[in-house]
Amino acid sequence: MAATRPFSIKTKLNTLVVVSVLITTGLVIVAFRTETQLRIITVFSIIASMLLTQLIAHSLTAPLREMTAASRAMANGDYSRRVRAGRRDELGDLAVAFNRMAADLEAVDRHRKELVANVSHELRTPIAALRAVLENVVDGVCEPDSETLRTALGQTERLGRLVEHLLDLSRLDNGVVPLNARPFEVWPYLSAVLRTAQMDAMAAGSRSRTDVHLHLAVSPSGLTACADTERLHQVVSNLIDNAVKHSPPGGRVTVSARPGAAPLSLELEVLDEGPGIPKAEHDRIFDRFNRGSAPSQKGKSGDGGTGLGLAIARWAVDLHGGRIRVVESPRGCRIRVSLPGRGRLRS
Template sequence: MWDVIWEALRPLDPYRSVKAALGGLVILSVVITTFLVVLAVHSATELRVITLFSVIASLLITQFVAHSLTGPLNEMASAARAMARGDYSRRVRSERRDEFGELAETFNRMAADLEAVDKHRKELVANVSHELRTPIAALRAVLENVVDGVAQPDPETLGTALKQTERLGGLVDQLLDLSRLDNGVVPLHARQFEVWPYLAGVLKEANMAKGQGHSRNDVHLHLDVSPPELRAYADAERLHQVVTNLIDNAVKHSPRHGRVTVKARPGEGREALELEVLDEGPGIPAAQRHRVFERFSRAGDSAAASGQGDGGTGLGLAIARWAVDLHGGRIRVAESPRGCRIQVTLPGLGREPGLT
């Protein structure tokens, strides 16, 4: 109750309201002037002397209050000029409890957001450049060998060139998905479907891609749907993005001759769906689990360091989270005794935003 009372009295608190501070300045100046006038009336002091002292006192008080009010603005102006030059690390003090304190906190949040955007932009250039350079260099080497007569344009050589082209195509697809993510909400076209044949088709495509577009073709994919007649309600294309990216991530970080399992179970709502993708890799440390769905965050850094997987672009899991969010669902890294287990929850009928 006291918190409500203090919040109601906030406009009267000179430490929490600029209006109250200015009002206090006027009242104090009037009180000082009145006191000096009364002093002049009851003494032999001339009125002009009293007026002079009154003006000096009012100016000193006004200067003190004005300095305390303009100080934060000057600091924010200096930080804004630094941000205009590209320095997003500047922050302003926000110890005040008044409107200037709120403005300082808002300014700091804005600076942090701009710093994150700038960091993501630099990471985008670095990651895309790195990912493009490898397949382009390999494709160029193959073509140069064919042109120079070192290699013959046989099926094996052309197959190598095709793999690098497919890798470039996959990167372009991810960048297009990222652009779609940045441009706002994409309408969903949800429908009812049988889960078993749908996921079986997705795994068949993943097996084909695993054998053609990646070096990892020794990982076994397993599908577990219970009950077999399970039905769900979702956007098939967006769900395909989710499952494909999760399988791709699991395959990259699986051990040799490992196993990736896709499980599907009924959710809590009508035609809701619970999906799990499990692998037998090194897993994701608990301290990193909150970052794996961020852009350019590579969930398998530890695996890549040990020679498992190729790291990827760091966009797959971010795109998966985006597609799940469009459904109003949830995606997370769950506890697992071995490897990594990612859970996806789709709400089914009744709670999906933006469905058509």
């Protein structure tokens, strides 16, 4: 492709050779006509060729020098530098690719900084709270009674969950989690996930919500789907955890499943009777560390959420080539997961 370009580097170098030869020939002809000494003509033609070479060499090396300076700046952490793009030769292509790479690196760097800032903040909050509780006990300001210890336990549980989620996310970011999709029977699988969720709710200590009823509806009852059951477990248990957390006292959480359009595809919904999620937040709640604005039944500060549950769920669904979204519901929050079956699974 480069060979056919009118402004390629190859064309420019060919032109340089042709023009140098033409200048020399012209000067030789002039020398013969004017009977000038050949020595002088040789000197002139060398000077003319060198000037021309200098001109072209400068135009070729200037963008390379610019890129070198920008790369050095990047190596020192300044990803904002861009090089001039607009040339119509291979160096122009290189400049465009370079700028795209710089923009990608800048985005990755910004994301990394945000993540580190968020993680540090999220770790600091429960640690500070735990420290305050323990200091009060040590100083004799408050008694080490069950209420105080429950507060300390709550913060420890939150720290544990945060670390677990971060480990999950870093495994995902490293791409070391392979997708092991296989056909499975939906009803027995989901009822086992619900049982585990119920047991988790009972063992949740200070966050315990045993008053919420979990209900399963699979239609048809012998439904079979194809997915990585381990990853799907993460999705469903995070959705149930949220639904339970935001349910009113004695509320009902319904997990329903039906087949999608493609063979072995699955449409899964988790519905609760809580306050729901405002439309403006429907997309944002899937971002890391986004905790939305809806208070849980235990109040915003007391729900102990890390804002990572739905980010993990979305990652797991994306891995399947599926979709997770909040759908309109007259009451409560309804989250729908669509898995494509075997056809569109990502390897």
